[in-house]
Each structure stands twice: as structure tokens, then as C-alpha cells.
Amino acid sequence: MQTRSSLFRSTAFAALGALLLASCGGGGGGSGGTPTPSPAPTPTPAPTGGLYTPPAAASLSVAEVQQILANAIAEAQARSLPSMIAVTDRVGNVLAVFRMNGARATATTSAAPNGASIDAQNVTFPAEAGAIAKAITGAYLSSGGNAFSTRTASQIVQEHFPPAPTTVGLESGPLFGVQFSQLPCSDFASRFGAAGAAALIGPKRSPLGLAADPGGLPLYKNGVLVGGIGVMGDGDYGSDPNILDIDNDAEELIALAGTRGFEAPASITADKITVDGTSLRFSDATYAGLMTGGGASFASLNGSAGSLIAVTGYANAAVIAGTAYGSEASGVRPSMPSEFSNRDAFVLTNGSGANRFPIRSGTDGASNSAPLTAAEVRALLEEAFGVMSRARAQIRRPLDSRAQVTISIVDTHGEILGIVRSPDAPIFGADVSLQKARTATFFSAAQAGAELSANASADVRQFVPALRSFLNDPSALTGKVAFADRSGGNLSRPYFPDGEVGRPHGPLSRPIAQFNPFSTGLQSALIIGNLGQHLAYVSGASATDTPQRCTTLPDVAPGHNRLQNGIQIFPGSVPIYRGNRLVGGIGVSGDGIDQDDMISFLGAHNGGARTGGIGNAPGELRADRIVVRLQDGATVRLRYISCPFAPFLDTAQQNVCDGL
Template sequence: MRSRPFSALIAGGALVLSSCSGGGTGGTTAAVTPAPAPAPTPTASPAALYAPPAAEALTVADVQTIIARAAAEARARALPAVIVVVDRVGNVLAVFRMTGARATAVTAAAPNGANIDVQNLTIPAEAGAIAKAVTGAYLSSAGNAFSSRTASQIVQQHFPPAPSTPGLESGPLFGVQFSQLPCSDFSARYGGTGTAALIGPKRSPLGLAADPGGFPLYKNGVVVGAIGVMADGVYGLDTNILDTDNDPEEYIALAGTVGFEAPEAIRADRIYVDGTQLRFSDASYAGLLATGTPSYAAISPALGSLVSVTGYFGVPTPTILAGSAYGTEASGIRAATTAEFANRDAYVLTDGNGAQRFPIRAATDAGDVAQPLTAAEVRAVLEEAFAVMSRARAQIRQPLDARAQVSISMVDTHGSILGIVRAPDAPIFGTDVSLQKARTAAFFSNARAGSQLSADPSADVRQFVTAVRSFLNDPNALTGSVAFADRSGGNLSRPYFPDGEVGRPNGPFSRPIAQFNPFSTGLQSALVLTNLGQHLGYVTGASATDTAPRCTFIPDAVPGQNRLQNGIQIFPGSVPIYRGNVLVGGIGVSGDGIDQDDMISFLGLNNAGLRVGSIGNAPAAIRADQIVVDLGNAQVRLRYVNCPFAPFLDTAAQNVCAGL
């Protein structure tokens, strides 16, 4: 079967129509007369509960050592490779192409051969290697070390993925591969100058990777970056976790981690989700073939050379860079000042010059919402969600009973960012994802959701509106009458409905199971397909124009801005925000277990409502868990949120979200 060239996506991009301006109410239009809101009382700043990560960073000599070890292993295996090293916030520090390395790779094809979205697509090998490295860096922290093989395990239609596991629900981070997108308005881009040059988080050319061959790198127990390798011409995933693969790319990447190994105590295989052990690597250090300690001088230029990658590295002249130290102003993520956020543990995103990129502010949607969110209300929600996180027991961190660490984002009904805060050592991926989640909850709860999807220039995107209205037997679906949390929309975005039950129909936002794989999830992937094609054309030089920093082509909420500018997300961790029965925004949380993410958003918003007396969760009567889908021989209720049992470290309380 021949793969599809990315030029097919670029051609599709030429058909994109200019976005139409469109505002409209952010929810139901019933009049609201809330009680006068008391002045918010700021939460007292507690003593610090988290130890901030040490300011470690990769040096030029470190990067040279990593490349030399990986290249030596590739030589020993007679498999020339493209080797990429990034720092923790996604700056590409080196791209080394070995002589004879494959120029391209092909993504996994659709099971039934009817390829769509980014299935069976030919991509630049450098793009695949960068995505793998970004994945290893962004999914990891001082409490967990995840690889791109770990990512493969948690994004598929059954968890764990194996021929013997049909009937089990989908992976906990189902859909996360379509985050960190090259079109994101949130992610920083290569090409900044001066003090802004190395701020992150940076974007990825292909989102997050599920193809083994990406590992995090550590110094003194601190994650400082990652390595990614492409060599075999296949950019795919591992569909059977029951066997042990002999994957040369994984061995080459693992060789590069020697001296920068993830601590054994926090590797993915020390972490369990729903009783399932996660997988870190099928390669082992004992299985490495290269011997000795190669120097960079011995492999460059003898085995290959640095190469430039448009949009990411070395333009016009490739030179190895030192990484930025996470937590410093230069990295774009640092500790908040007391004026920026009350909690002493909070970290914020900055521009490299000391200013916040996303400071707390009031909503921008006054033309569509009678009483928009105030800055004081935004601050209250973020503070209360941060307080819930600080008490919560982590699911994906070691040691056991560590505190959860996540990123928290808030938006208004236009998708405008009203504030982002994060824990000191929260995984980087959760920052972009928390924003995706907040926007997704606000969008699908919006009265304009159906009309805006129906106005997308892609017929494929438009057909999902018809599909969901038919599936729910509701011609008014997506018109603001229902509050959708990300868990609710995720229920409708799985290739089986209910999730994991083989023989059931696909959810209306998903591809049918015969066509599904993680390279084509459905509405999520269809919304950004043209953006990805535009960007790959730019990376390879086929186009002089990059995709704009705004994902999707739905109509604008206001001129120059749509509601989904970094794409949508389809795994749990967000809720819409209401004033009475009127939608006013959304909150998204990401970085720990999905039930923890749900709880922090839902309970944080509830507590903020108690504090300020004017906003809160959606009225119970309009939440998506009031929807029951008739499947003929079964009736299935959508879910809204799912909070963990006994989630806190300071109390034995059980059902902490019940009745709220």
C-alpha cells in the first residue's frame, strides 16, 4: 500500500475558506438575576507544600555526549538514524542526521485501508524524531518518567492495548496525541530572539508521539529534556503490550540516555493505572551493542552531521544549543510572585523578560454575555482549584502519597485565556492540554457550537454535527441546552459506545472502529487536519508559509480569534462555568490521573462559587449526565465528572463530589 504524501493535506489547505465573524450568546438566553456577589476573600497564602525542581539544564557537552552514544549504537546496529535532543520545555537543541538515514517515515494506516486524517501519511523523519523527544520531555517530571512507548499504551482504544483486551475501556489519555499542535496559539515558536529565544513550552510538528524511541533525560533526578530517534521509516505505535519488542530505534534512543537515565523508582513501570502496570521500555541497557565511550568528535562528521529543520532548529546554520533551566525566567516557566498569584507554590508562564504571558484578567466576551467573569472571580476559581490540587493524592507520581501536580487554565466563552497556573513540577504537556480542555468544555456547552461546526469549510467536520444529533435523537444538540464536561464529550468520541464495549456503535464524534487508530480519532483530528498539512509543507520547504498560530477553521468569535485555537481534547479534566444557568467560561486541568483532573476542576469551581457567591458548576438539570442514549438493547447515560475515592492526603473523606 502506498502512503499518502503530506502534499495531499496542503492541497486540502488551499480549499479553506476565510473565517466568518460570529459572536452570539455563550449559553442559554434566560435572564439571570443572581444575588449580589460578596467581595471575594483571597485565600490565605499557605506555607509551601512542594519542593521546586533544582535548576538543572543540558550543556552543549551533554548534548554532544547524548548524540555520540546514540549514533554509536545506530552504527552498531547498521541502522543510520535521525537523532534529536530537546530540553524540558521543548527547545530543540540538536538534530543530527546520520549518513544514509531515511529521509521520511510513514504513519500507521487505517485498519480497513480507508486512510483519513494523518493515517498512512509520509512525514519528514526529523518531524517524527522531534515529536518523540517532545513526548518524552513533556510527559515526565521528578515524580514520573514516561517514554513514547508509555504514550502508546495510554492513547489506544483499549487499555492496555493487546489482542486479549477488547472489552476494556480506552486509554486514560485517549486523544492526548493531538496536543502541543504546531498551530496552537498557546505554544511558543522557534525563532525568538534575545531573552525570549528559549521560552517554552514549544510546539511539536506532529503533536505527541506513540511510536517507541523517545525517552526523557535526567540530571541529578531532575528531568532536563529528552531524546527522540527515527530510523526505521515507520511512525506508528505498539498495539500489543503483551510481547516484548526488539525495536532498534528504542535501543538507539536508550543508548543516548546513558549517564542521563531516568531514576528507576519513577519510571513508568513503577506506576500503575487501574491496576495495570505502565510500560517504560522494551529495550534494556544490557541489550545495547555499542561499547566504549564515543566522543562527539569521533562521530561528527564521520557518521553524519547536524541539519537545520525549518521552524525548529538551526536556521540558517545548525549549531548545538545548551538547554534552558526549567523554573528560570529563560525557560518561560517560573515561580509566581505574590502579586501574580497568592499561593506560594504556583508557577506561571512568562515571556523571558519577566512579564506573564497569561496573567489573570476579566473575561473579554461582554458583547455576548450579560455578566462576564470578573478578574476577582477568575482569581478565586484558580486559587480554589490550586488548593484542591495541593491536598490531592497523585495517581501517576512516585513515591506513593505524593501530592498531585497539574496545570490549570481558565477561558471565557470566546476561548480567550483568562489565566494559567501550574504546580512547580507538573508535567509540561498538561499546560497546553488544560487549555484545550477548558476551551472544549466551554465550546461544546455554547449555544453556537453546532452552528460553528456546521460552518467549518471541511465537509468532514460538518458531518459530525448531523451525526451527534442523530445519535442523541436530539435535533437541538450543541445549541447550549446541555453542559458538556470533557468527560461527556469524551464519551461521544470513542470508537465504541459505551467505551470499550466491542460490537457497539462508535460514538458520533469518533471514526468507526474499522477505520480508527490514534492518527484519526474523528472530530478532534478532522478539525486540525489542514493545519497539520500546512505546517508539514512549511517544514519541508514545499510552502513558504507556516500554519497560523490558531488551530481549526471554525468561524471567529471575534475578528482574528476562534474558540478552539489550540484544538479540542477528548479525555476528562474540565467543566464549563456558569452564572446561574448562563455559560460564562470553562476551567481545564491536566497533569495527573484523569479522575484527579476531574475533581480539581469540578470541586475547585464549586469551592470558588461558595467563596464568591456568584458563579459555579452547571445546574444539575442541564448537565450532560442527564442524557440517556438508547442503543436499542441498552440505555447508556453520559458521564459528567468522576472524582476519585478518598482523594485527599489530609482527610479520609470519600465521595467528595457527591451531591454538588
């Protein structure tokens, strides 16, 4: 067994930890003429009187958490794989962590393909952190319309989609980069240990972001999502590089045993959902493959098979009950009429009734002569919400369900000006929508190159000249170009163009010989110091946790930088302009990436049409005007956004973003 002093032997990781620290359907234009909002929806009322039916109030009791643990423990015993087992509720509260006798104390992330491990590659960390991350992933990626697992996550974050030896040459996964969300340094995420009413509000952070290692599954109660279970037993925290075979994964089987009586509805598991014609994967484990029949007794196993443990920053050594999602105590609740007139709108709350992110005007008046007004922020949020409510979902079942997402607005400082979400949007999209809004705004800003060049990490700094050389533009990242997240994502793939083997890597990515899901490039380089500091804190090697602010970018205001929860590199955001002046950004997450793109783009357009003066970037500024010439003379145009062909439930309108 490793000692705590040997947990962080990766020299690169330790060194960084020491820092402490598409154009849409062919549409171009956008600056001429008077914009016209897209048609209003023709709703089919839900039982609540709105378009959506909120999830029923449900949560796990102490006895139910104990039953979940007992069934998983019994399966682990039958397989002779003593494990760490974690259970969370839907908003990420850790309800229990159980360490079985003989369980490995640590786990290790996958090494770099070329053996030169950097970032979070080949890093050893406390095994309980892996179990918690897996449980949070199962809970956060799922909803009442889709049940996703860590195996699903593995499929959608790798360099080719779907990942397999025969799919080399295909584009990267649709949620490439989502693993670096829900970060322990995020200024958005709640933390364990808060007093009073804030104690159980979510969304809570994850010690490792989202997991792609099989062994994390969602938990449902009478068809209602109530949490997740995560198992860490074999010491290998990686991903599945070959979707074509069926794995006999003991961790996944143990997690499946824990879901007995709390299974995901079969009609919404990931294997019933397709993306670009490819069925997603939910689990290679089946009940027929289990070695136990359920009904294990927690009372007989607790103390004999192992014990409940405390995890610094996450849990006490006890079993607690979950909170019912949608309640004030959960941190996510229906909005009040004074917050949003749309009765389908949900907000994030502090546990005592106050909206954590109420609509407000921009805070950036010192550097922006025309900040977003509160009325404009409201218009952007409400119009984007209206587009969402008309849109056909990509990842939800039954077919023709309405899309459900979280929408975030920020100013040019990255300050949150408002967040709204639909009733059953997956939780992961809250943090990710904010990452997306901040990323699009940051890379479109005049200060982007200078602030990256002033970062404490030489690794981060080198991405600026790499990008300028790649684009053959020494003035790149100085505000001349409007970057949507799809544009930055093009530049953040280990092949450019995406998926084309033999091509160079994008300038914001690691080379393919260096790349794996634990080292994506600028995205991972920006936060690796925070991650190292946090895992040292969880292990007990350090008394100091990472601050509630990711990256070591310079402050733009006292105690605040522009990327406080990291960046995101898959589509779903656009910057917002007042004429030619950048004033903020909108980020959307929770459904298919084209749906997210459309909601952000049309939300910005319709918000501008409603208020006048703001909207999408003028066409001549958008990143899809950039053409990259490759070494063999081939040319590749960057993308700005990509909208679904005929996305709405209330009209057969096609190419809805054309010409805007």
C-alpha cells in the first residue's frame, strides 16, 4: 500500500500543483438590417400549466443508501475485489463513502501514449476521490429523459467518436473536454461543510471533474433520478478505448449490483439514444452477470466488511439522506414570479430562498463603455429559454421531447449576470454552460493573448505563440475575431481538421502522441495546479485546499479572473456584441451540441431583436472567416456554430440560423 507521501510521484503534476495557484447552416452576415425574432412557440401545456413537467420530488433515505451500499459490497466480496463505494444525490451531495477491508488506497490515471506524462496523466490519487467522481458523473449526466453512465462519458470524450480501432479518422466525441468540468476549484460549485440552510445545496463539485472510467451509474427511484453510485476497486482510472467489445468490468458489475431496486428506466438508458447515427453505451454489465441476488444487510457488513469513511472536503464517516431535487434545500428550485415570469424556469438558490445568480447589469463599466443592462440580460435569458422550449431534444427520450438545458450570461470580466434552467436539465450543464459563456467571451476579448501570456505557467503561456503561428496571425487573441466555443474547439483537437489522422494537432491541443482524456491541452494546463493542490488536500498531504477560483490568470477585478471555473472546448456558446464591441457571452449546455449552439445563437439574436442594440457578433468578425492553410496546401475554414436542420417541434422550418 502506498503512503500518503508517495501519492503524487508524477513530477510534472507535482510541479504544477506547486504553483498553487460553423457557421450555422451556411449563414453569415448578421450586422445589417433589423433582426426579427423567430416565431413564438405554440405550447402543448404540461400538467403544471407550462411546457414542462418538473420531476416528482424524490430522494434517497438513509435506509436506501445503506441498501445500495450493502448490495454493492456483497457483489465486491463475491468478486474478491474490495472497493471504495460512494453514493451521491442528484445535486452531488456525498451521502456515504464505504471503504472495504483490503481496498486499494489509491488509483492512477492513464499514462500518456508516448510515456511523457504531464497534466493529470499517470497521477496517483486517493481512491475515494475516484469513487465520488464516478458517482457524481452518473448523477450529473442523467435526467428524467436520459440515463448516462461513466461508460457513456468515456464514449463521448475521446479523440474519435465512437472510440474503436476501426473508427480512426472520425471526429472527436461530441462532449470532448467535458471531463474538465465540475472542477474542485470552480467558483460556481458548492462545497461540503457549509453551515445551515446552505449545507446541502448543489451542484457540488467533483474531486476529479467528470469520470470516463466505467463503474459509475445513475440511481432512480420510481423512475425519478435521485443520485449516482461510483466504485473504485482496481486502481486503474482510465477510459474504454474500444467500444466494439464487451468488457467484463468488475467495478461496473459492483455498481450495477448497487442499483438493484434503483435502476435507470430501460427506456431512457444511453443505448436507446443515438448521436450522428451511433448508439451510445450505457453499461456492459448485466444483471445476468452478477454473482449476488440482492437483499444484502448493511448492518451485518458495516464493521465486518469495512467501514464508512470521512473524505476531506466531501463527507463525514456517516450515511446521510439525499435532498429532493427541485426543493429549496437542494439548491435548484422553480423560479418565483419576481425572478422569471415563465413558470417553467428554474433557478439556483442558496437554500434560504435567495437566487444565487439573480439577473443584474454588467460589472465591467470601467473597461466597457456600454455594459449589458439588466433588461438586456433578462431578454437574452428569456429569449434563449423560449428557443429551448421549442427545440426537439437530441439526448432525451421519448422521441420529440423538448430540449432541456441551463443558460448562463456573463460580462467581459466573466462575472455571472444571470442563470436560468429548465426543470429537468442535467446538472452537469449548469457548470458547463458557465464555462462555455466565459470561454467564448474570453477568447473574443482584446486581453486574451496578454492574460494567457501573463499566466504563472510557462506551459499555458506557450499556447499563445502556438496559436498565432498556426493561424499565421501575430495579432490573434487581441479582440479582432469573435470566437464561439465551436471555433475554439476546432483549435483544441489533437488532429486539425478534427479526426483526420496524419494532420497536425490544433494549436490549443496536445499532440496525439501526448494526448489522452487527462491531458487535452490549454484546457487542462490552465487548471492542473488547482487539481494537484486539491487532491493533496483530500489525501491529507496538504492542509490547504484549492481556492474557489480556477486558473492563475491575472485578476480583472480584486479576487476575480475571467475564467474562474476553467474553459470548455465543445460547442454551445457565442459572444455577445453591441455593434462591434464585445459586451459578454451566452453559454448553453444540457442537450445535443447543435441544439446548444442554436439556443445560444438564436437566444442572442432574439434578445437583440427584443431590446435593440445587442446581438451576435457582426459577420465580418466571426471566426468562420478564418481559413487555415495546412502544410500540404489544403485549406480549412474554422466553424462558428452549427444548427440542427429542422429543429423545432412547432414548425417544419429548416436552416433556422441562415442569414442571421
